[in-house]
Amino acid sequence: MKINYSYLNEQFKNPDPILDDIKKLISSGDFTLGYPLTEFENNIKDYLGVKHAVGVGTGTDALFLILKALEITNGDEVITAANTFFATIGAIAATGAKPVFVDSDNSFNIDPEKIERAITTKTKAIMPVHYMGLPVNLNPIMEISKKHDLPVIEDSCQALGGKVDNKFVGTIGIAGGFSFHPLKNLNVWGDAGMIVTNSDTLYEKLILLRNHGLKNRDEMEIFGYNSRLDSLQAVVGNHLFKSFPEITENKIKNANLCNSELVELSDVITLPKVPSHIKHVYHLYMFLAEDRDNLLKHLQDNGIDAKVHYPIPLHLQNACRALGYKKGDFPVYEKQCEHYITLPMHQHLNAEQVMYMVNKIKEFYKKN
Numbered sequence: 001m002k003i004n005y006s007y008l009n010e011q012f013k014n015p016d017p018i019l020d021d022i023k024k025l026i027s028s029g030d031f032t033l034g035y036p037l038t039e040f041e042n043n044i045k046d047y048l049g050v051k052h053a054v055g056v057g058t059g060t061d062a063l064f065l066i067l068k069a070l071e072i073t074n075g076d077e078v079i080t081a082a083n084t085f086f087a088t089i090g091a092i093a094a095t096g097a098k099p100v101f102v103d104s105d106n107s108f109n110i111d112p113e114k115i116e117r118a119i120t121t122k123t124k125a126i127m128p129v130h131y132m133g134l135p136v137n138l139n140p141i142m143e144i145s146k147k148h149d150l151p152v153i154e155d156s157c158q159a160l161g162g163k164v165d166n167k168f169v170g171t172i173g174i175a176g177g178f179s180f181h182p183l184k185n186l187n188v189w190g191d192a193g194m195i196v197t198n199s200d201t202l203y204e205k206l207i208l209l210r211n212h213g214l215k216n217r218d219e220m221e222i223f224g225y226n227s228r229l230d231s232l233q234a235v236v237g238n239h240l241f242k243s244f245p246e247i248t249e250n251k252i253k254n255a256n257l258c259n260s261e262l263v264e265l266s267d268v269i270t271l272p273k274v275p276s277h278i279k280h281v282y283h284l285y286m287f288l289a290e291d292r293d294n295l296l297k298h299l300q301d302n303g304i305d306a307k308v309h310y311p312i313p314l315h316l317q318n319a320c321r322a323l324g325y326k327k328g329d330f331p332v333y334e335k336q337c338e339h340y341i342t343l344p345m346h347q348h349l350n351a352e353q354v355m356y357m358v359n360k361i362k363e364f365y366k367k368n
């Protein structure tokens with residue numbers, strides 16, 4: 001059996017309905033900030049129950065533009081998760097601010113209890129990351145935010161549809177950033193991102209920032225950027241938006257089946273801790289495994305496209321050298337990096353394929 005990580009060829013087996021709408025767009029010529037974008041922004045806004053949505057070029061730009069709108073700049077510090085994707089800290093660094101990492105807990109996400117001690121006089125914001133599609137428990141973080149008067153920016157790029165206490169991620173802090181990269185839960189045919197916020201002032205500023213700072217065709221209010229979500233990608237996004245609830249529920253169903261089988265192996269496998277008030281949407285199906293490298297090889301030898309996200313801790317990457325971190329600074333996360341493994345767990349798998357992976361894992365530990 002062969003279990004691929006990517007599902008894009010299955011997902012876009014019949015692209016004709018999308019292509020038909022793209023043809024309509026072409027005949028309208030409405031390519032930048034066009035009608036499909038307005039529709040996509042409204043779809044996301046209504047789904048999340050949030051006041052404003054602003055389509056931008058990428059998920060990275062979404063985070064960067066929120067930081068810019070909050071006037072975060074050279075010399076400032078932004079607290080974020082040690083365990084995140086490269087883009088989070090790339091966005092922070094692009095403003096001139098310094099990313100300040102906080103160690104993980106047993107959810108694999110930022111440990112809320114360790115945030116306060118990372119706050120300095122230079123701290124300007126906290127950017128928790130809902131990694132793997134597993135929402136961070138934001139309740140204690142919102143308390144810290146209030147106490148220290150620091151805005152919370154949610155990196156929700158992996159977690160559209162995830163919830164904390166029945167509130168969608170992205171809508172709980174001052175603003176949230178989403179990515180529609182081809183392998184994210186809601187995807188397009190290239191790059192696209194979205195910012196959501198309930199703040200009118202932030203919204204007004206973001207609208208300017210994404211479009212050269214232009215108030216209208218002739219008047220430039222501030223210096224801005226060019227980061228617009230393409231109308232063409234918005235057409236794709238609007239199509240995928242319709243199947244997004246089903247995609248999400250299928251991923252969760254497959255993940256739950258796998259979870260219910262892997263609990264048997266709790267001496268060698270540790271699943272992330274998901275508190276009952278949190279809804280995990282499984283962008284990535286990750287867990288910690290004993291003897292990870294050999295398990296990875298065993299799965300790959302058996303046609304399962306398992307991966308590691310990521311073997312090198314972020315603070316030990318060359319790009320982070322100037323931040324001055326060293327091995328041992330984030331012991332929980334560093335230990336987890338030695339054991340992380342990710343299984344393909346998408347909406348196109350059936351129960352038989354999930355059980356095939358489960359059985360290959362059980363086989364591996366029986367032999368050892």
Ligand SMILES: *Cc1c(COP(=O)(O)O)cnc(C)c1O
Binds near residue numbers: 087088155178
């Ligand atoms: C994908 C991702 C981003 C960036 O999204 P792009 O659309 O690829 O720029 C940011 N943060 C996290 C956690 C991500 O997974």
